[in-house]
Amino acid sequence: MKSILILLLFIGQSLCSYTQNVGALPQRMPVAIKGATIHCANGKTIQSGVIAFEAGKITILEDMRSSKILNQDKYEWIDATGKHIYPGLIALNTQLGLSEIESIKATNDFSEIGSYNPEVRALVAYNTDSRVTPTVRSNGIFLTQTAPVGGVISGMSSVMMLDGWNWEDAVYKADDAIFMYWPYLNSPSRGSNNDAAKQNPTEQFENKIRELKSFFDQAYAYSAKINPQPRNLKFESLIPVFKGERKIWVRAHDVIEIQSAVQFFEPYSIKPVIVGAQEAWKITDFLKEKNIPVVLSETHRLPMYEDDNIAQPFKTPAILADNSILFSISVDGFWQVRNLPFQVGQAIPYGLDKETALNCITINAAKILGIDRSTGSLEVGKDATLLISEGDIFDMMSSKVSMGFIQGRKIDLSNKQKVLNSIYRKKYNLE
């Protein structure tokens, strides 16, 4: 009877997460965590440290042996001896919050009709109550850049915290970037009777670029007008871009596309972020000279071409790191984002050092987003957005997030899947 009661209680409690992803309450009292290995993501690792935060900001970060605050009553103390503390992970280039079930159109809000849609905003479609989000958050991903897909100019992304009652609470940086797909230099398909396919691919490519150029040139001219009539909302969404307040993120994979995109934006003094960038490793000098940040797509992918080194996607991050290119690794999807740490971990045995691996989904991601002043690493004064893992976050053998804070708010790490697991384990007496 007692156990049933506990079960019911447990279920009752967890059903919150099962049915609704509700916001966490603001931090009320200072929290201090001791004993863990603290991975600061700024080059520092404190083997056995103390980290404390108040009102959502980190106030103390020190070695436990020399800590002066140990046992002070003002803190709610958490003993994390033997565990690991990392900054909350940042997932770039996702559709998290824009989809519930990929194959059910009614649940999808990531792709608008038309090919030039810079004006659409992921922010307003972002669903804080998605059942998917808690499954991602429970793996330590606490910030996401949610972006539209499709067309040539897909629309605007926003940086969201994976906590909040509604999108206004959850937003960390609104409308941070405009996402695009760079035209692909096609190879004509074999045996195709399609006229478009027969057209010279370079010509086809040039036509698409010309079209884009005309759009950006006119938008640029529009941005200089004092009181434009008639108003054009597509152009207006680009004004902050020309002012340097909003970024352009370009999805491009091939050498030709990447170079073309970077050159395209030079006249506007815009440095695009290159997303995907499977062939970035071939043009590291170019990227370095132009100072272009790169957001790689999944390492868990097949090589582009049959003759490629069969481990090329695993090796690419280390090549970028060795060439001092600012880069991150992303998961282009929504539910799949929960595997972000493993997408990064995959590159470690292929030469990516662990420090850079961590940086690329924390501080470097924050730098690329332009939010590194307040988040992305564990430093006094920055957001208390952090997680405690039972072990190495990059290895599925040990990666187990047991506690998490977003701006000091303690995060519910449960999700509907954990609840279902518990229910059925009880059913079968497997506890």
Add this chain to the structure above:
Amino acid sequence: MKSRHVAGVLLLLLFHISSNAQQTFPINGISDERENYYAFTNARIYKSYNTFIDSATLIIRKGKIVSVGKNLNVPNDAVVVDLGFKTIYPGFIDIYTSYGMPESKPSKGFEYGRNSNLLPDRKGAYAGNDALKCEFSAIDHFTTDVGKAKQYLEAGFCAVNTHRMDGISRGSSALVSLADQRENLLIIKDKTAHHLSFSKGSSTQAYPGSLMGIIAVLRQTYLDGEWYARSGYKEQYNLTLASWNDLQKLPQIIECNDKLNELRALKIAEEYNKSYILKGGGNEYQRIDELKGKATQIILPVNFPDAYDVEDPNIADRINLTDMRHWELAPSNPKIVSDAGIEITLTTSGLDKISSFKSKILECLNRGMSKEAILKAITYNPASWLGALDKIGALDAGKLANFFICDGDYFDKNSKILQTWSNGEPTVFSETTDAIRPGKYKLSINNDPIRILVFEKDGLKYKSFIQVNDTSKINVNNTINRNIITLSFVPDQKTKKFIRLNGTAYPDKLIGSGYDITGNAINWKADFISDIEKSTKPSVTDTTNNVLVSTIVYPWDGYGWKEKPVQKDYLIKNATIWTCEKEEVLKGYDLLIKNGKIDKIGKNLSFKGAIEIDASGKHVSPGIIDEHSHIAIQGGVNECTQPNTAEVRIGDVVNCDDVNIYRQLSGGVVAAQLLHGSCNPIGGQSAIIKLRWGYAPEKMKIENADGFIKFALGENVKNSRSSFNTRYPDTRMGVEQIYRDAFTRAQEYLAAKKNNTLLASQRKDIELETLVEILTSKRFITCHSYVQSEINMLMHVADDFGFKVNTFTHILEGYKVADKMKKHQAGASTFADWWAYKYEVIDAIPHNSGILHDMGITTAINSDDAEMARRLNQEAAKAIKYSEMSPTEALKMVTINPAKLLHLDARMGSIKEGKDADIVIWSASPLSIYAIAEITFVDGIKFFDRNEMEQQKKLIDEERNALIQKMLAFKKSGGKTELFTSAKKIQYHCDTIGEGKEESIENH
């Protein structure tokens, strides 16, 4: 009568009727019968591909050869053509054409509810599949096509075998002459061969929608034909099957167009005791060892690919090494095939222009094929294969007057075909005699001998110039029309004014009149002095092309082997061994691999002759087995077109060239079950392979493995993605009934088989045979499944019909019915953490494998994905994270557990003495993301070594560069290049329909 020119003959043809047949047609005018009685003298005559006679005579009359030989008596009433030492060859024969056939358009691929008919669309007493067009007979539809015929004739062809290239069975072909005559006169032989193919052509019937479906149709049709002849004819009249049976007496030509399809055809031939003439694809050299000894006759195309334009390095990056190699090696294919002891014939089929045939032949010659072998391939062989040697293929008395006249050796680059005679009718491209005798002439104007005029032959035209002195020449423009010539030249460069001449040519002089530079009328003549001294320079043949930089490797991929790796004995020392047996993990142990087996596990082992591998600090695990894979499959992974396609077999369409085999070896995978897709409740039979990279498809299959079959439930079989579904079932209710109906029919079929009176008239049905195997526990089910209701349902169906569901695959809601699965003794093969991609996975949880495992169900983690399969060890490790499973148990989910599910655990899946040496050496714990598979053994053969892979990548880059350099040089020297066209490889998933679309969303 002696005639030097026969140019007028072509014109006359239009007005008379050849007299080599009885007059059965009315004419408009008076009778004008002619015999076409000709004697060609002074020729080199190739009587056959291997014998020629010099200074010989060929006499023809009424379309046939009267006699061939030396010193023949030339009859008075024959037109004599003195060929002046030109060469006569027997006309070429193209065995593979659709000359004069009605057009047929290929149908579009299968798409639910669109374009396709789920049922046959033909009206009439035909069979149940529209792609069987056995009753089509080329002879019934043949009409001459003068324009097309001329193209063939110009290339030296006098006869072609023609059929309509439409359907799996295309009916019979006819052998016809190419003359411009009434069809009645052109048929050399009707019903020469039965044509088959692996493509369904214009049929709009959905089934078959895949290569394996087509093969199933072939198999079933052989059985149906047998049944129809035995007893079926009593029940029904079936035009298709009746024709099919008639066609069996003919030579069987099957269009394969690819080396692996050729191996498939040979296997079918063996099963039904047939002998096929294969229509090849030009890539036979890539699998010549397997074709050797099995294939006896192959029709080879000569459409060798053009070079790629590789000037842009970024574009060049997109071209696979194999495509570049094929450019270089394709011209060697005919020789390689022929050297393998296989009889060949060459076809123009696939050439953009028939006129390029000769240049392709010369490429073959350049690669070392003998002239004799080439001639045999295009004269004797096709005639012999079609049983028409009595009429064509050589020049003998009584045979058809099918030949061509060449102004020299056909194989000389500069020689030209002047006339082609088919059925005794000439098609003239040029005179048989030179309009002007090439040589030096003394040019006199107004009797004033001024200069030496030279005429040189340039193909069918002439180059002419005036030799001023040893170093200087004046170019002379000429127009020569038969023996009428026009010349003009500038005698003095200062004036830049022309002398203009015209005149007539005689064998020893040219004579005529004209105007000098000032316009005064002049007379001129040019007397022959001497022939031009033949240049002693050897003719410039392109020998650079013969230095081949490509390597032939197995399989046909950059990472293929020059020499297939072989079994060796290995001693792995001092390793941490994950046994996946009771003893779990052994630290600091040695492992001896001998004769492909795990020979010994122990401490301080030694074995003389074994290659020692120091594995200190390394981990050794059993090879990973992927229970659910769709790699290495060709021609479609789904036969979607019917709810029950138990007859199709993935085993028929294994693709040994898929680079994913090698990529997966690099992830420690040693074996995989290649499954049919999930778009119908009863899918096809699976193939269980070891990743023996480099071996032929049949050699990859695991010997004596139990047979399995794919079933599927839920959204995919209901075709929920499309709003156009027209195929039953559309609900999970219908899915159940498909099963109940299929197994009810199978029970009845089985009962009939056991009843002697019924058996006599029973048709062997390969679909029902497969279901009977399930009923009798000889074939086992892997069922794609997601939600608990459907899982439950299938177990009930199985219970009712007395069999077990061996494995539920995907089974993402398995945790909800784990107790029922346990009771049914079903196994589970699931994803680690997938969900949210479709509605039926809304309740999927990453803890599923943990619950199933803890319930005592044999649980595996599978890939269903070419990428994920490379890191199944990591996917298994997720159970440690989500379900706190022990690392040893987690590893078992990708080794011994899938081996159990596939009934292979007695020989694979764990490290135990006596088991197959399918072993992986890892750099770290195999469950860790930091683990890299360094070496992968399959059957004690080292199929993957990471260091060797890195070396191979360097060799790939070197070979690519060598070929790119060669293509660039080729382009620079004026060679033809084409833009690269993308050939993106499709990665198959459960619901890929047909050949798949590049942009198709991944779905499982």
